[in-house]
Amino acid sequence: MTRTSTQQADRYGRVAVLMGGWSGEREISLASGQAVFQALQRAGVDVVAIDLTEARARNLDLLGFDRAFIALHGMGGEDGTLQGCLEIAGVPYTGSGVLGSALGMDKLACKRLWSGTNLPSAPYRLLSADFDPASVADALGLPLIVKPSRGGSSLGLTRVQRAEELQAAYQAARTQPGEIFAEQWITGREYTVAILGNQPLPVIQIETPGHFYDYQAKYQSDTTRYLCPPPLDTAAQIELQTLALSAFAAIDGYGWGRVDLLQDVHGENYLIEVNTVPGMTDHSLVPKAAAQAGIGFDELCLRILDTSFRNGATD
Numbered sequence: 001m002t003r004t005s006t007q008q009a010d011r012y013g014r015v016a017v018l019m020g021g022w023s024g025e026r027e028i029s030l031a032s033g034q035a036v037f038q039a040l041q042r043a044g045v046d047v048v049a050i051d052l053t054e055a056r057a058r059n060l061d062l063l064g065f066d067r068a069f070i071a072l073h074g075m076g077g078e079d080g081t082l083q084g085c086l087e088i089a090g091v092p093y094t095g096s097g098v099l100g101s102a103l104g105m106d107k108l109a110c111k112r113l114w115s116g117t118n119l120p121s122a123p124y125r126l127l128s129a130d131f132d133p134a135s136v137a138d139a140l141g142l143p144l145i146v147k148p149s150r151g152g153s154s155l156g157l158t159r160v161q162r163a164e165e166l167q168a169a170y171q172a173a174r175t176q177p178g179e180i181f182a183e184q185w186i187t188g189r190e191y192t193v194a195i196l197g198n199q200p201l202p203v204i205q206i207e208t209p210g211h212f213y214d215y216q217a218k219y220q221s222d223t224t225r226y227l228c229p230p231p232l233d234t235a236a237q238i239e240l241q242t243l244a245l246s247a248f249a250a251i252d253g254y255g256w257g258r259v260d261l262l263q264d265v266h267g268e269n270y271l272i273e274v275n276t277v278p279g280m281t282d283h284s285l286v287p288k289a290a291a292q293a294g295i296g297f298d299e300l301c302l303r304i305l306d307t308s309f310r311n312g313a314t315d
Contacts, residue, residue, distance in 0.1 A: 009044035012305060013066025016091075018082065020051040023074030024155045024176065032280035033071035039301040040069070052077070060085065067308040068093040069301075070277055075150060075177050078277040079105035092308040096276040100252035104276040108149040108179055110251060114271055117250050119243070121271045122262070124183040127173075133166040136182050143185040146170060150178030159185070188264040191230065193244035194278070194289040195257050196303055200241035201289035205230035226285070228292045240269060247271050255307030258286055 017040065019033020020026055030051065037049040052060065052072060062068065068091050072082060080102035086093045096104060103109050111121045125136050127146070137144070146169035148156040156176035158169035166182070173180045190208075194201040207225040229237070244259035251274055260272040278286045280301075290300040 006044060008302070009046075012045050012308075014064060015040060015045055015047045015067055015069055015305065016062055016065045017047060017049050017069045017071055018052050018077070019049065019071040020053060021072040021074060021077045022054040022057075023072075023076055024151070025073035028279055028281065029071060029073045029077065032073065032284070035280050035282075035297070036069055036071050036301050036304075039298040040305070043298050043302055045302075045305070052082075057082075057085075062086075062089055062091045065091060067091060067305070069305055069308070070094050071280065073277055073279065075105070078275075079150070092310075094304050094308045095256055096254045097252065100254055101276050103251040104253060104257070104274040106149050106178060107147060107273050108181055110247075110271070110274060113250055114247060117246075119247055119250060119271060120269060122184045122186050124181045127166075127170050127180045127182055131166075131170070133163040136166060137163040140182055140184045144182050145185055146173050146180065146182050148173040148176035148178050148180055151176030186262040186264050186270050188262055189230075190272075191240055191261045191263060192285050192289075193241050193259050193261065194286040195244065195248055195253070195255075195259065196286075196290065196295075196300070197307070198245075198255065200245055201286070201295075202228055202292040203230055203232070203237045203240050204228040204285055204289055204292075205232075206285075226288055228288060236267075243269055243271065248274060254310060256286070256304050 017033050017037045019029050021029050033049060037047055040047040068086055070077060070082060070093055072078060076082060078101060080098040083093060083098045083101050087098065111124060114121050123140060125139055143159055143161045146158045146160055156173045158172050160166055160169050170180055190206045192204050192206060205227040209223045240261060247259050248257055253274060253276055258275040258278040262270045262272055278284060280287060287297050287300060
């Protein structure tokens with residue numbers, strides 16, 4: 001390690017990498033957290049990995065830690081809960097604060113907020129226990145997609161091709177937290193824009209063997225293709241990046257994250273969701289975008305850790 005990198009590592013103090021959690025994304029979170037932990041170790045940071053189970057969270061003591069790298073995905077870690085606990089404990093942490101985390105976790109809250117700020121997302125209908133499948137299909141057309149508002153990693157999502165399938169899709173979505181809604185299916189291309197230091201990284205186009213970028217395509221498939229740069233001209237890529245930054249700012253996102261988008265066959269862009277604690281595994285999108293920008297994984301982890309200085313710490 002060079003003298004410069006030693007000085008850089010020392011400025012962070014003792015760092016807790018918080019991972020695991022108790023959501024349906026626990027295994028992915030553990031993989032992300034271990035990757036981050038090993039990267040910070042290689043960089044010479046004084047770092048400790050903490051598997052934050054629900055029981056351990058109730059008695060979490062971060063006395064002696066100078067900051068926290070949040071690598072928990074989903075409910076409990078990405079929804080403002082952990083962020084609020086760290087605020088009370090006075091421990092600086094990576095990424096978005098309580099408000100941005102809570103909004104980013106709730107897809108319906110995002111859609112309502114974006115609608116109020118004239119940012120585009122697909123039309124939708126909220127599904128209650130006694131919804132009428134025929135009227136939902138008439139309003140949104142078929143196919144459509146059913147989603148839980150607070151699920152992560154595409155868990156609980158179902159593509160529906162016939163109105164008769166809506167009830168089963170609704171029940172599948174209920175396995176995840178939050179309200180359930182149906183959304184108009186956008187036929188076209190899927191993109192993601194990672195954000196680092198409140199600036200956009202290169203656009204990635206996602207091509208999957210299935211209908212959409214589901215859990216298997218994200219974490220298990222070796223046939224999902226990631227095009228970075230995508231076959232778009234510079235102006236089109238800047239348009240996607242600008243929209244992503246606007247969506248991230250609208251929910252009070254901070255530091256780092258990822259915004260997912262769809263582009264229909266007419267070239268119109270639609271926001272899907274914001275991820276305020278994206279995955280950091282070998283299948284994850286933020287490391288792929290960072291690599292395209294010439295930022296290696298270890299450097300990426302340090303830059304994310306730098307976002308913790310916003311939360312009450314000084315350089």
